[in-house]
Amino acid sequence: MFNGDSLFYSRLLTELTLSFHIIYATIGVGVPLMIMIAQWVGIRKNDEHYILLARRWARGFVITVAVGVVTGTAIGLQLSLLWPNFMELAGNVIALPLFMETFAFFFEAIFLGIYLYTWDRFEDQRKHLMLLIPVAAGAAFSAVFITIVNAFMNSPQGFDIVNGELVNINPIIAMFNPAMPTKVAHVVASAFMTSAFVLASIAGFRLLKGSDHIYHKKALFLTMKIGLIFSIATAVIGDFSGKYLADYQPEKLAAAEWHFETSGDAPLVLFGKLDNGEVKYAFEIPKALSILAYSKPSAEVVGLDQFIEEEIPPLYIHYLFDIMVSVGMWMTLLSIVFLLGSNRNWTFVHTKWFRRLIVLGGPLSILAIEMGWWLAEVGRQPWILYGIMKTSDAATSSGQVDLMLVLFAGLYIILAIGSVVVLSRMFRSNPVERELEDRQAEKGGVVR
Amino acid sequence: MNLEILGIMVLWTFLFGYVIVASVDFGAGFFNAYSLYAGKQHILTNIIQRYLSPVWEVTNVFLVFFFVGIVGFFPKTAFYYGTILLIPASIAILLLAIRGSYYAFETYGAKGHKGYSFMYGLSGLFLPASLSIVLTISEGGFVSMVDEKPVLDYWALFTSPLTWSIVVLSIAAVLYISAVFLTWYAHKANDKDATELMRRYALIWSLPLIITASGIIVELRDHNPEHFANLLDLWWVFALSFLLFIGTVWLIWKRKHYGRAFGLLTGQFALAFFAYGFSHYPYLLYPHLTIYDSFTNEAMAISLIVAFIAGLGLLIPSLYLLLRLFLFNKDYVTGKSDPY
Numbered sequence: 006m007f008n009g010d011s012l013f014y015s016r017l018l019t020e021l022t023l024s025f026h027i028i029y030a031t032i033g034v035g036v037p038l039m040i041m042i043a044q045w046v047g048i049r050k051n052d053e054h055y056i057l058l059a060r061r062w063a064r065g066f067v068i069t070v071a072v073g074v075v076t077g078t079a080i081g082l083q084l085s086l087l088w089p090n091f092m093e094l095a096g097n098v099i100a101l102p103l104f105m106e107t108f109a110f111f112f113e114a115i116f117l118g119i120y121l122y123t124w125d126r127f128e129d130q131r132k133h134l135m136l137l138i139p140v141a142a143g144a145a146f147s148a149v150f151i152t153i154v155n156a157f158m159n160s161p162q163g164f165d166i167v168n169g170e171l172v173n174i175n176p177i178i179a180m181f182n183p184a185m186p187t188k189v190a191h192v193v194a195s196a197f198m199t200s201a202f203v204l205a206s207i208a209g210f211r212l213l214k215g216s217d218h219i220y221h222k223k224a225l226f227l228t229m230k231i232g233l234i235f236s237i238a239t240a241v242i243g244d245f246s247g248k249y250l251a252d253y254q255p256e257k258l259a260a261a262e263w264h265f266e267t268s269g270d271a272p273l274v275l276f277g278k279l280d281n282g283e284v285k286y287a288f289e290i291p292k293a294l295s296i297l298a299y300s301k302p303s304a305e306v307v308g309l310d311q312f313i314e315e316e317i318p319p320l321y322i323h324y325l326f327d328i329m330v331s332v333g334m335w336m337t338l339l340s341i342v343f344l345l346g347s348n349r350n351w352t353f354v355h356t357k358w359f360r361r362l363i364v365l366g367g368p369l370s371i372l373a374i375e376m377g378w379w380l381a382e383v384g385r386q387p388w389i390l391y392g393i394m395k396t397s398d399a400a401t402s403s404g405q406v407d408l409m410l411v412l413f414a415g416l417y418i419i420l421a422i423g424s425v426v427v428l429s430r431m432f433r434s435n436p437v438e439r440e441l442e443d444r445q446a447e448k449g450g451v452v453r
Numbered sequence: 454m455n456l457e458i459l460g461i462m463v464l465w466t467f468l469f470g471y472v473i474v475a476s477v478d479f480g481a482g483f484f485n486a487y488s489l490y491a492g493k494q495h496i497l498t499n500i501i502q503r504y505l506s507p508v509w510e511v512t513n514v515f516l517v518f519f520f521v522g523i524v525g526f527f528p529k530t531a532f533y534y535g536t537i538l539l540i541p542a543s544i545a546i547l548l549l550a551i552r553g554s555y556y557a558f559e560t561y562g563a564k565g566h567k568g569y570s571f572m573y574g575l576s577g578l579f580l581p582a583s584l585s586i587v588l589t590i591s592e593g594g595f596v597s598m599v600d601e602k603p604v605l606d607y608w609a610l611f612t613s614p615l616t617w618s619i620v621v622l623s624i625a626a627v628l629y630i631s632a633v634f635l636t637w638y639a640h641k642a643n644d645k646d647a648t649e650l651m652r653r654y655a656l657i658w659s660l661p662l663i664i665t666a667s668g669i670i671v672e673l674r675d676h677n678p679e680h681f682a683n684l685l686d687l688w689w690v691f692a693l694s695f696l697l698f699i700g701t702v703w704l705i706w707k708r709k710h711y712g713r714a715f716g717l718l719t720g721q722f723a724l725a726f727f728a729y730g731f732s733h734y735p736y737l738l739y740p741h742l743t744i745y746d747s748f749t750n751e752a753m754a755i756s757l758i759v760a761f762i763a764g765l766g767l768l769i770p771s772l773y774l775l776l777r778l779f780l781f782n783k784d785y786v787t788g789k790s791d792p793y
């Protein structure tokens with residue numbers, strides 16, 4: 006009766022859709038804030054460059070939003086199509102934030118429409134900027150609400166199960182579960198960080214390609230500054246996420262750290278390789294795991310020896326964790342050096358190789374997002390609802406999931422290629438230099 | 454009124470909203486593609502783009518609202534419909550993806566790419582077809598329980614005349630609603646050619662609409678006698694709806710009050726849609742699932758309703774602003790003020 010194939014393909018399809026959606030969703034959460042900051046700086050300094058920056062980002066944003074909406078609609082339906090048993094159970098307890106998310110979308114969608122089509126309608130630019138607030142708030146709250154649902158999957162509460170029946174349901178307690186504060190904060194901060202570094206990448210790329218326009222330099226400086234702030238925030242909150250795991254999902258932390266035996270003074274294992282249960286070639290920081298888990302070098306950290314084999318998540322999540330943390334550290338360092346260097350006129354921050362590193366920063370941040378989600382989700386396995394429902398009991402019983410997987414893979418390839426082609430064509434056929442000239446000619450005067 | 458009925462009313466109302474706004478959107482895409490094919494593109498494209506571009510995402514959210522809301526209020530639907538709809542719903546997602554990306558890609562990138570416009574136009578016909586399948590399935594007779602799991606009988610579904618008449622009705626309705634709306638919109642934009650063309654389409658599509666709508670009632674008599682009997686009890690609502698239909702066609706015919714014609718049309722569809730909904734009561738899926746045995750717990754229901762009311766407080770003013778800026782704004786509609 007049990008259909009192993011549809012479980013396998015349902016997993017694959019969920020992984021595929023979510024991994025794809027999250028790229029566009031992250032940009033969707035972060036970029037409105039960046040546009041807002043740029044437009045605000047532009048108005049305050051009365052600097053046309055920043056206004057144009059906001060304008061061009063907004064135009065590109067339309068493309069990523071479109072793909073975000075399309076893939077988001079897909080995942081929203083797929084949750085019921087692929088995991089009907091889970092959604093039936095979860096619907097009873099955690100439907101509230103899911104429902105509130107649709108209002109956040111609604112709000113965002115309405116004002117995004119208005120914002121995009123009213124650039125020159127207001128005498129006072131500040132009024133136009135106001136329209137962006139609901140867009141940014143709507144996007145951020147979408148992330149908050151959906152992450153609450155995910156937090157619930159990691160630490161379900163707000164109900165009791167008596168004889169297989171759900172009783173004493175309290176949607177509010179379910180929302181404010183122990184995983185929620187760190188998870189929501191980490192997701193939102195990392196989305197802001199990633200968006201800033203993606204935009205920095207673009208500015209860096211233009212400079213690398215030989216443009217020497219001050220416009221790109223302003224863009225780069227602004228985005229690196231924002232990126233630095235949020236990469237620090239991301240790392241700090243990431244540390245709290247580790248402490249949450251130590252308390253509530255110790256096997257996830259232990260698997261991510263290859264921490265096999267419960268012990269105090271636990272070291273942090275970086276990278277390395279597993280050989281018959283032995284960790285080899287790893288880089289160890291003494292006591293760092295105890296500090297990450299409990300802020301105390303001698304604290305005892307639960308190891309994998311405390312768990313039965315079936316409930317231990319796959320050990321490869323160790324690499325996912327390491328890559329994510331490395332990117333976090335690296336981007337913080339890179340942006341500090343860049344900002345210091347720009348202030349103190351260290352010439353090497355303007356060299357080609359340094360700019361290449363900046364260009365790499367955007368893709369790296371997106372990689373960290375993917376790694377982080379895979380860590381969080383794979384690390385929860387075998388559970389779909391931690392301690393309550395196994396992933397294998399949640400999948401659909403219908404047999405055509407493999408076909409759907411092929412169809413959706415095709416769709417995502419088209420969307421990925423389409424969005425990249427359209428974005429690059431959009432900016433190449435209308436370079437900043439020309440747009441700036443056009444706008445000045447239109448105004449019949451010199452700006453600034 | 455109990456919570457179950459309140460919940461389904463909220464969802465049904467949003468579904469109605471989706472039917473109207475999405476019909477305008479789907480139909481517009483089709484007319485756009487058709488005019489491209491018939492070489493009349495210059496007449497329509499402008500009007501269509503102007504209306505659709507700022508609002509397509511809003512249209513999509515109506516749908517998202519419905520399917521998220523139904524799982525919230527009636528979690529068992531996730532189990533029943535989630536299991537059986539894998540293929541039809543996945544196809545609908547693909548079609549929606551084509552449409553969603555069209556605006557973004559077309560507006561900036563591959564401007565005037567004909568293949569894409571055609572796909573887009575066709576997706577506007579296939580979407581109502583694939584979405585309306587859900588209504589057909591809900592009439593019962595196509596789903597059986599095997600090992601306590603619902604299984605959909607595709608063969609029975611695709612050989613049933615009921616399926617095909619609902620498909621035809623949905624397409625006719627989309628084209629009719631869209632044509633009436635665009636007649637009004639083109640008229641407001643002072644675009645004589647477009648108004649005339651859309652008016653013709655509206656009149657053409659009114660006939661198939663009313664024929665299929667009546668046909669379905671007849672077919673239900675054999676397919677689902679219980680539902681048919683409930684429909685007959687509400688005959689006067691359908692009669693009223695028919696009168697409104699006559700009113701719309703008459704106004705369009707006389708080239709008068711296009712705005713009012715669209716208002717009558719909305720009334721016509723609202724009456725029919727809600728009468729259909731009431732006659733379906735209490736079933737969500739004949740005979741397996743009713744709104745009572747699938748309903749969520751009371752705590753969740755109340756919190757959803759509170760969230761809904763708070764959400765409406767936020768949405769209604771914003772929607773009003775959107776309509777005022779784009780639908781009722783003379784400068785925007787006639788193209789005097791330039792979008793970015």
Ligand code: HDD
Pocket residue numbers: 159184187188189191192193195196198199239240241242243244246247250257329330331332333334370371373374375376377378379380381382384
């Ligand atoms: C730019 C992206 C990014 C960066 C640089 C970091 N993270 Fe992260 N991390 C995420 C993006 C992310 C994420 C995508 O947002 C995740 C996935 C699920 C979640 O809750 O957040 C995540 C999850 C996640 C988890 C698992 C939470 C759970 O499963 O409940 C931990 C313990 C950390 N992170 C810790 C860190 C630490 C100590 C970092 C040090 C620099 C760090 N992260 C950098």
Ligand code: HEM
Pocket residue numbers: 015016017019020023024026027088091151152154155158375378379382383386389396
């Ligand atoms: C958007 C970022 C997310 C990404 C990239 C992501 C990725 C993943 C991955 C890789 C798995 C597979 C684990 C495995 O099978 O080994 C998984 C599991 C799952 N996730 Fe997430 N997830 C995300 C957020 C969420 C959220 C917010 C929800 C719920 C609202 C969710 C629902 C699920 C479900 C139902 C599964 C079980 C199916 C499975 O094992 O594949 N995910 N996710």
Ligand code: HEM
Pocket residue numbers: 026027029030031032033034069070071072073074075076077078079080081084110111114144145147148151152192196510513514517
């Ligand atoms: C299982 C998980 C998820 C589901 C069911 C889901 C659902 C959706 C849906 C239905 C949409 C389209 C809404 C519309 O029509 O406007 C959407 C878009 C969006 N999603 Fe997701 N989502 C998930 C994961 C995430 C995560 C983890 C984030 C953020 C970290 C996120 C952020 C967004 C944003 C910001 C948008 C708006 C589109 C954009 O601005 O690019 N989503 N999502």
